[in-house]
Amino acid sequence: MHTIATIPGDGIGQEVMPAAIDVLEAIDAEFEFVEGEAGEHVNDREGTPLPERTRELARDADATLFGAAGDLAADIILPLRGEVGSFANVRPARAYPGVDAVAPETDLTFVRENTQGVYAGIEADVTADTKTLTRVVTREASRKILEYGFEYAREHDAERVTVAHKANVMRKTDGLFVEVAEEVAAEYGMAYDEALIDALAMHLVARPEEYDVIITPNLAGDVLSDLAAGLVGGLGLLPSANVGDDNALFEPVHGSAPDIAGQGIANPTAMILSASMLLEHLGYDEQADDVESAVLDTLEEGPRTADLGGDASTEAFTEAVVDRL
Amino acid sequence: MHTIATIPGDGIGQEVMPAAIDVLEAIDAEFEFVEGEAGEHVNDREGTPLPERTRELARDADATLFGAAGDLAADIILPLRGEVGSFANVRPARAYPGVDAVAPETDLTFVRENTQGVYAGIEADVTADTKTLTRVVTREASRKILEYGFEYAREHDAERVTVAHKANVMRKTDGLFVEVAEEVAAEYGMAYDEALIDALAMHLVARPEEYDVIITPNLAGDVLSDLAAGLVGGLGLLPSANVGDDNALFEPVHGSAPDIAGQGIANPTAMILSASMLLEHLGYDEQADDVESAVLDTLEEGPRTADLGGDASTEAFTEAVVDRL
Ligand SMILES: CC(C)[C@H](C(=O)O)[C@@H](O)C(=O)O
């Protein structure tokens, strides 16, 4: 039996987490759920949005589900990613049936480096008027994400692998990333192409259907995956995985949505699909597929939540998903 | 009389530059044109794509028109921006009449910081396997671009000013940028909003019509402005300005397009609109408007170049623009 830490977090995180748990309880697999606190309410009370006991929970669990965060997101999600040793942030972006999309043919996955780049967090006050940030790129971390990305592409029969970078400006740092990409691709015997992140931003908007798996440095992946979310109709529906060597964290790409929090109307799709990614990660491939299909069918046939023009509650949508399992 | 340095560069740069010169010669203003060499052919011959004599030309001119660059773009355009003391890269992105756009309501302008951030170019080989890049943000450069951006917004009656950043991760560096934005906005007595660059990428795809002037750090502006180019139908039509205190450089956002170079079929719109930005910069406001209108009318009524489904040559398109002046 696997232990799953559940950390609802802020706002609608509190509402979509129960949806994911309902779904995981409805399938043919047994989990122990342990709930951890994080978020603004915890910060108000304890002076930190992510207490040590919650970190420990995530560290000790077989996998973690995280709900949503608001203004303190960086203080919660970045350390949590650290606790599970996440080196790969996996973000599928595809247009869902029944959902208005800018680019309905979009179906791609970002494999984003998740430990370094500008997120290494090394900043200095050189003077009161001059600040620096040290962007770090190592061969080891580059190799790790690139191997993961090519492996992911192989397992998912990707039609194309794209390695994103800005090595024409960040010559040494992204240069190293590009150099390792070439090595790893050769070891895997797989074709790939390189794309400058600026040109890629344009191409993704103009012809997203041409892309499949995109391996990116940390910040580029942050921006480009949100761009892709815009293409498929917003962050609302997209799940993500933060994958470590022997632990992982799954979370919707959306935030805490304070404007609709507490009303029981949030769309739990992203959270439930994150649970589906968790299932795949733990080896429950069949169940993962079942959950995904149940969500897609519900999106197509209804009932719909308010964000998609319906009036189903979070619970009603979730029930409809569970009924399809 | 103003002196304009013209540097055609590579590929279609050689074909679109004459178009811009034809247009500038057709209007009511007198210029002296001096041509400078840059590009791959120069690199092959002289071991540098941007010889000192070309740098000097740009330095000494009242303004420079640059055509296009290919793989060596970074070695040409970054130093050229340096020669003219460019601190602001201004990139309007709007959907043009008669041009297929992903988001036809797009009409916004990026004001991109152009001297620092990751472009400060300070990289180190800490070890063979660890590279670093120092991202620099100073109060002075931040103030300069923010003042320019708010001034630009005021002069252009912008409906909204957005300051882009990633201060939740780059706390000190982008934190300084955000702090200065607040000060400058207060001095101008202007409203503005802040946007995290990842969320902004999503919103720009989903609702570009909500934005007007967007002030960004250097790399974020690079990526987001290309994203916007994708929204309006590609880089092909977009002009840009690199503005210094007493000099400036104007260039299409597109590259050298080796696939169509040499055939005389390139669309010179971006180059001619860059010339229109040059006219505005030098104080020829009326002429700038005339050129812009002539280009827009030609785009709408034809003749069209191949990229827009027509079969007009670069010259025929240019003639049609000149005829409208
Ligand atoms: C909250 C923030 C620190 C985070 C990031 O930048 O990684 C978020 O944007 C994300 O992509 O999950």
Ligand SMILES: CC(C)[C@H](C(=O)O)[C@@H](O)C(=O)O
């Ligand atoms: C060629 C490259 C160095 C340049 C940049 O990154 O600024 C280009 O992408 C641009 O935006 O003009």
